[in-house]
Amino acid sequence: xxxxxxxxxxxxxxxxxxxxxxxxxxxxxxxxxxxxxxxxxxxxxxxxxxxxxxxxxxxxxxxxxxxxxxxxxxxxxxxxxxxxxxxxxxxxxxxxxxxxxxxxxxxxxxxxxxxxxxxxxxxxxxxxxxxxxxxxxxxxxxxxxxxxxxxxxxxxxxxxxxxxxxxxxxxxxxxxxxxxxxxxxxxxxxxxxxxxxxxxxxxxxxxxxxxxxxxxxxxxxxxxxxxxxxxxxxxxxxxxxxxxxxxxxxxxxxxxxxxxxxxxxxxxxxxxxxxxxxxxxxxxxxxxxxxxxxxxxxxxxxxxxxxxxxxxxxxxxxxxxxxxxxxxxxxxxxxxxxxxxxxxxxxxxxxxxxxxxxxxxxxxxxxxxxxxxxxxxxxxxxxxxxxxxxxxxxxxxxxxxxxxxxxxxxxxxxxxxxxxxxxxxxxxxxxxxxxxxxxxxxxxxxxxxxxxxxxxxxxxxxxxxxxxxxxxxxxxxxxxxxxxxxxxxxxxxxxxxxxxxxxxxxxxxxxxxxxxxxxxxxxxxxxxxxxxxxxxxxxxxxxxxxxxxxxxxxxxxxxxxxxxxxxxxxxxxxxxxxxxxxxxxxxxxxxxxxxxxxxxxxxxxxxxxxxxxxxxxxxxxxxxxxxxxxxxxxxxxxxxxxxxxxxxxxxxxxxxxxxxxxxxx
Amino acid sequence: xxxxxxxxxxxxxxxxxxxxxxxxxxxxxxxxxxxxxxxxxxxxxxxxxxxxxxxxxxxxxxxxxxxxxxxxxxxxxxxxxxxxxxxxxxxxxxxxxxxxxxxxxxxxxxxxxxxxxxxxxxxxxxxxxxxxxxxxxxxxxxxxxxxxxxxxxxxxxxxxxxxxxxxxxxxxxxxxxxxxxxxxxxxxxxxxxxxxxxxxxxxxxxxxxxxxxxxxxxxxxxxxxxxxxxxxxxxxxxxxxxxxxxxxxxxxxxxxxxxxxxxxxxxxxxxxxxxxxxxxxxxxxxxxxxxxxxxxxxxxxxxxxxxxxxxx
Numbered sequence: 001x002x003x004x005x006x007x008x009x010x011x012x013x014x015x016x017x018x019x020x021x022x023x024x025x026x027x028x029x030x031x032x033x034x035x036x037x038x039x040x041x042x043x044x045x046x047x048x049x050x051x052x053x054x055x056x057x058x059x060x061x062x063x064x065x066x067x068x069x070x071x072x073x074x075x076x077x078x079x080x081x082x083x084x085x086x087x088x089x090x091x092x093x094x095x096x097x098x099x100x101x102x103x104x105x106x107x108x109x110x111x112x113x114x115x116x117x118x119x120x121x122x123x124x125x126x127x128x129x130x131x132x133x134x135x136x137x138x139x140x141x142x143x144x145x146x147x148x149x150x151x152x153x154x155x156x157x158x159x160x161x162x163x164x165x166x167x168x169x170x171x172x173x174x175x176x177x178x179x180x181x182x183x184x185x186x187x188x189x190x191x192x193x194x195x196x197x198x199x200x201x202x203x204x205x206x207x208x209x210x211x212x213x214x215x216x217x218x219x220x221x222x223x224x225x226x227x228x229x230x231x232x233x234x235x236x237x238x239x240x241x242x243x244x245x246x247x248x249x250x251x252x253x254x255x256x257x258x259x260x261x262x263x264x265x266x267x268x269x270x271x272x273x274x275x276x277x278x279x280x281x282x283x284x285x286x287x288x289x290x291x292x293x294x295x296x297x298x299x300x301x302x303x304x305x306x307x308x309x310x311x312x313x314x315x316x317x318x319x320x321x322x323x324x325x326x327x328x329x330x331x332x333x334x335x336x337x338x339x340x341x342x343x344x345x346x347x348x349x350x351x352x353x354x355x356x357x358x359x360x361x362x363x364x365x366x367x368x369x370x371x372x373x374x375x376x377x378x379x380x381x382x383x384x385x386x387x388x389x390x391x392x393x394x395x396x397x398x399x400x401x402x403x404x405x406x407x408x409x410x411x412x413x414x415x416x417x418x419x420x421x422x423x424x425x426x427x428x429x430x431x432x433x434x435x436x437x438x439x440x441x442x443x444x445x446x447x448x449x450x451x452x453x454x455x456x457x458x459x460x461x462x463x464x465x466x467x468x469x470x471x472x473x474x475x476x477x478x479x480x481x482x483x484x485x486x487x488x489x490x491x492x493x494x495x496x497x498x499x500x501x502x503x504x505x506x507x508x509x510x511x512x513x514x515x516x517x518x519x520x521x522x523x524x525x526x527x528x529x530x531x532x533x534x535x536x537x538x539x540x541x542x543x544x545x546x547x548x549x550x551x552x553x554x555x556x557x558x559x560x561x562x563x564x565x566x567x568x569x570x571x572x573x574x575x576x577x578x579x580x581x582x583x584x585x586x587x588x589x590x591x592x593x594x595x596x597x598x599x600x601x602x603x604x605x606x607x608x609x610x611x612x613x614x615x616x617x618x619x620x621x622x623x624x625x626x627x628x629x630x631x632x633x634x635x636x637x638x639x640x641x642x643x644x645x646x647x648x649x650x651x652x653x654x655x656x657x658x659x660x661x662x663x664x665x
Numbered sequence: 666x667x668x669x670x671x672x673x674x675x676x677x678x679x680x681x682x683x684x685x686x687x688x689x690x691x692x693x694x695x696x697x698x699x700x701x702x703x704x705x706x707x708x709x710x711x712x713x714x715x716x717x718x719x720x721x722x723x724x725x726x727x728x729x730x731x732x733x734x735x736x737x738x739x740x741x742x743x744x745x746x747x748x749x750x751x752x753x754x755x756x757x758x759x760x761x762x763x764x765x766x767x768x769x770x771x772x773x774x775x776x777x778x779x780x781x782x783x784x785x786x787x788x789x790x791x792x793x794x795x796x797x798x799x800x801x802x803x804x805x806x807x808x809x810x811x812x813x814x815x816x817x818x819x820x821x822x823x824x825x826x827x828x829x830x831x832x833x834x835x836x837x838x839x840x841x842x843x844x845x846x847x848x849x850x851x852x853x854x855x856x857x858x859x860x861x862x863x864x865x866x867x868x869x870x871x872x873x874x875x876x877x878x879x880x881x882x883x884x885x886x887x888x889x890x891x892x893x894x895x896x897x898x899x900x901x902x903x904x905x906x907x908x909x910x911x912x913x914x915x916x917x918x919x920x921x922x923x924x925x926x927x928x929x930x931x932x933x934x935x936x937x938x939x940x941x942x943x944x945x946x947x948x949x950x951x952x953x954x955x956x957x958x959x960x961x962x963x964x965x966x967x968x969x970x971x972x973x974x975x976x977x
Contacts, residue, residue: 422778443765453757457829460805465969468805469962473954476797480790483768487775487786492729573758577745578765585737592733595726599779599884609728609778624783627791632947 004057005068007049008130009076011140011187015042019180023173032155035176036504039148042183046144053137054529063533064548065133067193073129080200081118084111087200087207091229100226106233107203113240114199121247127254131193134534138388139190139318142395143183145515147310149508151179153403154302156502160410161300168216175215179306182208186311190318195246195253199239202279202315206232209312212303213296224295231292235282238275245272255322261544263326274332274657276319278650281336283316284369286343288646293366297358301406304358308365309399317369317391320376321384325542328379334464335653337377339646341470343370346642348477352484353633355626357405357415360481361398364441367478368394374467375455381535381560382458388531389454392519397440400512404434407501407509417485418625422493430501431489433509440516442482443578477633484626491624492609520575524568536560673752673832680751680902681744688898689713691905695935702939713894720891728777728884735773736889740896742766747903753832756804763800763900767793770881770893777884785880789868791946795953796855799848802961803907806848807834809968810841813975835913840922842911844971847964849911851957853930858953859904861897862938865949905931 018038025031057066070076088111095103154176162170185204192198206229214225246258249268259276262269285293293313297304307313320327320336327333344367351363368390375387408423408430409415423431459467519526536556540548598605601622604613614620631637693710700707727733746762749755767789775786811834812827828834834841842849858865863872869880877883885893908930909923944952 443768453755453761456757456801456805460808460827463969465966468802468965469958472798472801472805473958475801476794479764479768479797480794483771483793484787484790486768487771487790490731490772491775492778574761577742577762581741582734582738582769585734585741589730589733589737592725592730594730594733595724596730597726597728599728599777599782600878601780605779612780622780624778624780627787632950 003068004049004052004066004132005070005130007045007052008068008132008187008191009070009072011042011045011049011144011191012070012184014038014045015180015184015187018042019177019184022180023177026173028159028172031173031176035151035155038180039151042148042151042180043144046140046148049132049140049144050137053132057132058134062548062550062553063134064537064553065131065136067128067131069129076129076197080197081114084114084200084203087111087203090207091233095226095229098222098226100230103226103230103233106230106237110199110203110233110236110240113243114196117243117247118196122251124247124253125251127194127252127257129194129197130191131256132191133537134530135318135321135388136190138392138530139314140187142314142392143186143190143310146395146399146512147183147186147306149511150302150305150310150399150403151176151183153305153505153508154179154300156504157302157403157406157410158300160500160502164410164413165216168218171215175212175300175303178208178212179303182212182306182311186315189315193255195239195242195255195258198255199236199243202239202283203233203236205283205312205315206236209296209303209307212307213299215299215303218298221298224292224298227295228292231282231289235279235289238277238279238282241275242272256541257544257546259323259326260542263323263332264329264542265544270330270332271657273323273326273330274653276323277327277332277336278653280316280319281339281373281650281653284313284320284373285366286339286370286373286646287346288643288650290343290347290366290643290646294359294362297362301358301402301409304362305399305402305406308361308402309395313365313369314391314395317372317376317387320373321387321391322538324376324379324384324387325538326379327377328383329542331656332653333377333379335377335649335656337374337462337464338466339649339653340370340372340374340377341464341467341474342642342645342649343367344374345370345470345474345477346638346645348474348481349633350635350638350642351481352477353628353630353635354481355417355628357408357417357420357485358402360417360485361401361405364478364481365394365398367474368398368441371455371471371474374459374470378459378462378464378467380458380462381539382454383462384535384538385527385531386454386458388534389527392526393440393516396512396516396519397437400433400437400509400516401441403505403509403512404430404437407505408434411497411500417488418623420485420488421624422491423489424491425493425495426497427499428496429499429506430509433513435486435489436513436516438482438486439578442478488626524572527568532557532560669832677748677752680747684747684899684902685895688895688902689717691901691931692898695931698932698935699939702935717891717894720894721888723887725887725889727886727889728779731776732773732885733889735769735776736885736892736896739766739769739773740892740899742769743896743899743903747899747906750831750903750906753830753835755829756807756831756834757801757829759831759903760800760804763903764793764797766896766900770896774881774884779884781878781880781883784877785868785883788877788946789881791950792858792865792868795865795950796858798954799851799855799957799961802957802965803845803848803852804829806845806961806964806968807841807910809965810844811837813844813968813971831910834910836915838914840912840914840919844968845911845964847960847962847967851961852907852911853933854956854960855953856904856908856930857934857937858949860901860934862934864937864941864944865953866938866943867946867949870943 021034022031088107091107092104158172185201189201210225210229213228214221245268246253250258258272263273282289296307327336347363347367351360354360372387372390375383405415411427456471536553537548539556540552598607599609601612606619610622611619612622692713697707697710742762743766746759750759771786771789774782808827808829869882882893905927908927912923912926913919
């Protein structure tokens, strides 16, 4: 039997091996097969880790967490240091090549700090480098399953992509290699508790996403990928701050020790908290950093799906969830929740004015991330519960949405929402996947329930009134832009179109749908066995204890259990209502006899509901357009002010922590 | 079974059975008063029932058969929302179900893809966006008010557990309106939109002079249209129930005040309907979000601060 240390080491190393294999194999077919094998291996690894934790280790650890060193831990340590330098070299080389010199500086500072602290800094007590608990398990499953499914989808998609886009150089080897590096970095990021390692994995994801965004090497792609890079590196500076402080003040590199014990008692701990939160804000693309995620959509769809759902942005949310209980007691948390709430509101407004399907998805990601971050900032047990579930459902739904929009674009040649009229008739399978994804985003069982019910319910008790307003108005505009899109898809249209989607793309999408159903169905178990214990542990550990006192655990658990049950009861009702009622109604109404007629168009309907007779007696196509309300919600009008407000909030965040105002609220 | 459960079940059943009767009568009264305001005699008060019966007897013709199950889902969620409300359940859930209901309505309308429903659908979407924040904020307002208006206020110091449950909200010492006048104004404002009254009857109207024919409901006919009518009655009764909730306390006399308030609000809506001209969507949007933010938003701030002031 292999123990957890080996599994985690393999989870980090195996994707890297596959990345190298993929990079050196030029043949498309063989590479495809290797990607499949790699994807399945990663998935199996993640599942095995989950199995090991759930059935073997978690009980022995009293449902709390385990700490362990990797095999060859010392060499991993060297590897992260060397890796840091390699990343720096890559960044310097590319930014000189594309004449973006200033970006080198950000990378230089960060790497210099890491090296200085490692070689010249004070001798810091060695910390156990890995930690595995329920949250880690959830993250590992998201990365391993959703992530590798996206990889499998990408094999078929990229074939079609290069048939449609002959103008771009075929660099698929590189593309898939990067995807696998991404898995490795994300696995490392969610399992480590050593801040030095965390910084390395964090920077790796930044660089990977930078390379993926720049895939097509068009002028736009290069501008956007460098924007993504500098914004993420700027956020990464937060880690430099934390590393210096933790080395000189706290004598530990253990993330949990830095945050849990110190943030509530010492000024430096608070600065660490704010610095990490700042890094997370840039990674989750909240305002003022939203532009990088919007720019990321120039890349082929699988990489968007990857960045938006399983990896990258989820790294930021993950870190914030880790800090959530502590943030809940500080003003840093208040500012973070305002940044999140504001982003939720502003980007849901911006989504209204977009007709490009991918752009709507991008804004909705930002908006949803805003909500998650707002929940983590409030930091009570209910909001943490909401944040974790929001993250899980967002990963599944958003990945589905992106994949189906990508496949729709390959089939119809457009991803504009206006061209999706009657997709349900034209490409029923893809439309169904998209509808399920959308429903997951904003309808029950989850999206709407969480964004309104759980979030509002828990936020009301916090001392941030703004948040209630942001959520109330934001959820109104969220409903608007999703329903608007939905009406296009379920509408009437002409005959079927040719579906060029490849079978592996469908496999990925249907497995996603299946996962969505499974997650919904097993929700009571996930909530009770995974999420609730995690929240209880985190709440206890925030006071700086190293282990969880079983009595305390019991007491907290009994206190929090009603929340669980109450939420679940509502959840079951909503699931029943939103899924079963329409189905039931469908079957009872199926037998109704109706005379089919054409729609009313003042008598000039030519007979198919899609054309009318114009004033010259000619037949003209009828086009019923959605509203985009540019003059209210256009990017020109809202985006710059939103970024400015974001900048102000970030300045407040830094100020609050520096001047010691951030203490216990 | 406990007494509370019996009351709960009876009131839900009463809502399901009586709401359409009451809603139909209200519409009849509405038509009568409107007619008198316009110096007409107007139809009988029971006329809406005959209309709906006639609709059911008509041949069912449709542009897209999908609309029937979407409309049935719509009416289910409206009744569900009302049942939750009168059964004393969570206010947020009530409004959540109501929003779900409107989504089904919108999907039913848009499934036909014709010019008039198309315009009506988008306008309905805007109307939904205008109302949504007020509904959610009113639920939050009741929650906060229950903390100040309940036991907490009486004994000054012992905090009453605030609640979203309607059954707790009717058990307060002081009427909610004392603490949430701003929310009340915002709610009455969006009621004009919800009841499809001029000046905000953009997506579909009860008046004959609508420029997009029947807009949202243009392609519903026969039984399908009858269903939308009945759903509207249910919704109207439920929303007037929310108006009443602003005035209800644990003192039985308060129900008289509540009934009076409902009658006044109902009359006010008819008066507004008959004295104003339809506006464009952008004005409706600005006005409703402005009113909600100014009234409900300010009220919310006050409610957040009030308990802290009272404590000192």
